[in-house]
Amino acid sequence: MIQIANRTISLATEPFVIAEMSGNHNNSLERALEIVDAAAETGAHALKIQTYTAETITIRSDRPEFRIEDEGSLWSGRTLFNLYEEACLPWDWHKAIFDRCAEHGMIGFSTPFDDTAVAHLESLNVPCYKIASFEIVDLPLIRLVARTGKPMIMSTGMADIGEIHQAVQTARSNGCGQIILLKCTSSYPAMPGDSNILTIPHLRELFETEVGISDHTMGTGVSVAAVALGATVIEKHFTLDRAAGGVDSKFSLEPDEFKRLVEDSAQAHASLGRIQYGQLANEKTSKLHRRSLYVVEDVEEGTIASSSNIRSIRPGNGLEPAYWDLIIGRKFAKDVKAGYPLSIDHFF
Known part of the structure; x- marks a missing residue:
């Protein structure tokens, strides 16, 4: 510091x-x-x-070494003294x-x-x-x-x-x-x-x-x-x-x-910022745009979970899609209406 x-x-x-x-x-x-x-x-x-000043940084001289010869320079052709006198x-x-x-x-x-x-x-x-x-x-x-x-x-x-x-x-x-x-x-x-x-x-x-x-x-x-x-x-x-x-x-x-x-x-x-992973406070509302598992048709207790009654859709309020293989084939433990996010307590 x-x-x-x-x-x-x-x-x-x-x-x-x-x-x-x-x-x-x-x-x-x-x-x-x-x-x-x-x-x-x-x-x-x-x-x-x-x-x-020009006098403190160089001397007045026309010798080649006191002249800027680089043709690509903004100051090509000028002497050091002349340049510094102006600048x-x-x-x-x-x-x-x-x-x-x-x-x-x-x-x-x-x-x-x-x-x-x-x-x-x-x-x-x-x-x-x-x-x-x-x-x-x-x-x-x-x-x-x-x-x-x-x-x-x-x-x-x-x-x-x-x-x-x-x-x-x-x-x-x-x-x-x-x-x-x-x-x-x-x-x-x-x-x-x-x-x-x-x-x-x-x-x-x-x-x-x-x-x-x-x-x-x-x-x-x-x-x-x-x-x-x-x-x-x-x-x-x-x-x-x-x-x-x-x-x-x-x-x-x-x-x-x-x-x-x-x-x-x-x-x-x-x-x-810093090294950061996971959800920031400002990203909380963006969960709407994540996929999650939802019940997409009304089911009764005992119904088998399948791709016809469960889908991975937005928003992200249900179980993560990673649970798909665990859920498919299990029986519902209660009646669930279409449009509800899936949770683990819906199953036996």
């Missing part, structure tokens, strides 16, 4: 659903605040931003965004990318931290965040088991006892077939943490399916309108879609 602000995260509670703003603010504080308002209206439990959210907006979250009763927090970001977020007293999938190998950053003593959410991305183990051990050995691991596919957008959400229960078993998903696929199906595998946290990119553009807009959910995600994930969680 994890506690983040007033929210308990466990298998016993509805999934904790995080709306990720990322670069969808489009360099407008007004739009950023509108995103907060819209996220709250969807029922999102938290809104997350990212804390970095970064000004640090002096953080307080206004977190304050707006608080007004809605929604948890606001961020992903830091270096020590200066952690210091800034600590000055704003964030309730938890998120480690991005690309930063899971940045053990000094994880160590610094762990020493705040606050819950830590980590996306696994491309990390292998050894790298995840190092990250978890670094966090634990530096004072972080509340860790959530998110299965994440580090492609944008990700294909459902690459999600491999069967990893989610394996992460829980291996590392004894809460687990969830950071989902970059289009739509909500993968996230909802993850709930059935024990995901207690769902993180999904959120935008007001994909058509408005933005570095992450193409794989972000719009408000009506995000609202459906919140509702469907809650329903998926409720449907898990």
Whole structure:
């Protein structure tokens, strides 16, 4: 069980659903605040931003290794500096965004990318931290965040088991006892077939943490399916309108879609229930639709039970059909009118 602000995260509670703003603010504080308002209206439990600058995450360079060459990428042809310069959210907006979250009763927090970001977020007293999938190998950053003593959410991305183990051990050995691991596919957008959400229960078993998903696929199906595998946290990119553009807009959910995600994930969680067999209280009236043994013509005491005077029909108020072989050929001990459910005391 994890506690983040007033929210308990466990298998016993509805999934904790995080709306990720990322670069969808489009360099407008007004739009950023509108995103907060819209996220709250969807029922999102938290809104997350990212804390970095282009200068703190890379350098200005046109060398090939600083350029995104993947033709399948949304950001193909751009330099890292150019991309992050557009996507970064000004640090002096953080307080206004977190304050707006608080007004809605929604948890606001961020992903830091270096020590200066952690210091800034600590000055704003964030309730938890998120480690991005690309930063899971940045053990000094994880160590610094762990020493705040606050819950830590980590996306696994491309990390292998050894790298995840190092990250978890670094966090634990530096004072972080509340860790959530998110299965994440580090492609944008990700294909459902690459999600491999069967990893989610394996992460829980291996590392004894809460687990969830950071989902970059289009739509909500993968996230909802993850709930059935024990995901207690769902993180999904959120935008007001994909058509408005933005570095992450193409794989972000719009408000009506995000609202459906919140509702469907809650329903998926409720449907898990427990291991159960037999009749539920709500199924009591459904007994009408079961078959049972009924007397279908008037019989007198001493009449032999046969297929002409007994049938297996609906409703299910008589003896179960399993008694058929036991009853056929026996004598009735009393007169019975047609339409009465058969019982064992009708026979000698």
